[in-house]
Amino acid sequence: MKAVVQERFGPPDSLRLRDVDRPHAGAGQVLVRVHAAAVNPYDWHMLRGDPYVARMLGGMGLTRPKCPVAGLDAAGVVERVGADVRGFGPGDRVLGFCPGAFAEYACTTAPMLVPVPEGLTFEQAAALPMAAVTALRGIRTVGRVRSGQRVLVNGAGGGVGTFAVQIAAVLDAEVTGVCSAANTDLVRSLGAAHVLDYAREDFTDGRGRYDVVLDNVGNHPLRRLRRALTPAGVLVANGGGSPGRVFGAVGAMLRLAAANAVTRQRLRPILPATPDGPVHEDLSAVTALVDAGQVTPVVGRTFALADTARALRHVEEGHARGKTVVTVA
Structure with a gap:
């Protein structure tokens, strides 16, 4: 599969679009065919490896990125579910926290996902999680x-x-x-x-x-x-x-x-929401607001997967309108 790979800490230009092995859905996990992935300040902090104290605490890796494929927020379609997964099946439209989201496929645990609200595009859905x-x-x-x-x-x-x-x-x-x-x-x-x-x-x-x-x-x-x-x-x-x-x-x-x-x-x-803590209840709450017509995601710009570095630079400049989203499929 195609994926945006981060082999070292550095600027967005250090990212590379590579062919890598597709992840495998183990017990309790869901394999998602990614259609869109949002870009967050969290992503460029992970890319640059700062603040340094986070490296010491084990949050991002000490000398190189812990997760070689960048990205976290994703929306797409369930490709496969592992043992003990309830509530999701192949073909379901989902959004949530998927480490390695800047790729054609990403794997995460079931509690990190919720169904995509009716009427949302994948780009809008990817804008929601973090x-x-x-x-x-x-x-x-x-x-x-x-x-x-x-x-x-x-x-x-x-x-x-x-x-x-x-x-x-x-x-x-x-x-x-x-x-x-x-x-x-x-x-x-x-x-x-x-x-x-x-x-x-x-x-x-x-x-x-x-x-x-x-x-x-x-x-x-x-x-x-x-x-x-x-x-x-x-x-x-x-x-x-x-x-x-x-x-x-x-x-x-x-x-x-x-x-x-x-x-x-x-x-x-308040620190940004990440998959390190319980988020399913909050994900469900925000999608309920979307379902009720009370909240609508604002997508300012979209970039192709091959242009993920440009998307990160755009967000890092600090003047992005709404959410910046990478389209994958």
């Missing part, structure tokens, strides 16, 4: 957004942001989205009552106060982000833009923990 689950956790689980609250989403035009705006609106919050001028109409159409152009307005200037701020960008220091919160407000830091190749988001989490000790405001980190 970004939508991260947004759900940020808004509902960590932010605990309630009806009538004022919620601000920084980076509202990006992958997590487009989902977060919709989820907060579903919870009947008054949503303010911060994005580029090019994305203002999009963010408003997703349910934002107010939209700020980050190039012209600074939401941390203290003139507006919010019950919950979801920061997907990391382009403001913590002391200024706190100015945008009510006295008992919640900052949900998604780790976007976390500085430092050594500690990355870990350093930001430590700073939040230290600040929490001296303020009534709640400062909470």
Whole structure:
């Protein structure tokens, strides 16, 4: 099969499209014929092997990538199921977390998959797993957004942001989205009552106060982000833009923990959803929102499998609109 192979840590240009063996579905596993795979900041962190602390913790490999085939979010059709798999069979349309997603086939465990909602394309379905689950956790689980609250989403035009705006609106919050001028109409159409152009307005200037701020960008220091919160407000830091190749988001989490000790405001980190933890319930929750017509994936650009390096560079530049997706078949 064709696959995008990562033999060493490095820039996107280090990726190679190669012929590799098709993975085998063992007990409890599902082999998926991949039709589309989403690109996430997680992917370029894995590609470059940073932050370095993650290598020491065993999350990505010490001197070379643990998983030689890149990618994680996928949507496609079940090709084969291993022993003890219930609920899926060949021909089922599925989406979920599939390590090695930038390939014609990928293998994962059954709890990492859910059915594709009716009416979604594979490209739209692939956009859901990491970004939508991260947004759900940020808004509902960590932010605990309630009806009538004022919620601000920084980076509202990006992958997590487009989902977060919709989820907060579903919870009947008054949503303010911060994005580029090019994305203002999009963010408003997703349910934002107010939209700020980050190039012209600074939401941390203290003139507006919010019950919950979801920061997907990391382009403001913590002391200024706190100015945008009510006295008992919640900052949900998604780790976007976390500085430092050594500690990355870990350093930001430590700073939040230290600040929490001296303020009534709640400062909470949220790491991107990955297959390292329980995700099936959250995957089911976001697909239920899609089935109900309350959330719609936004796909900004698509790339062919052979152009995966270009797709990663596009996302790494930090100005992607909605989700960037690689089409496989």
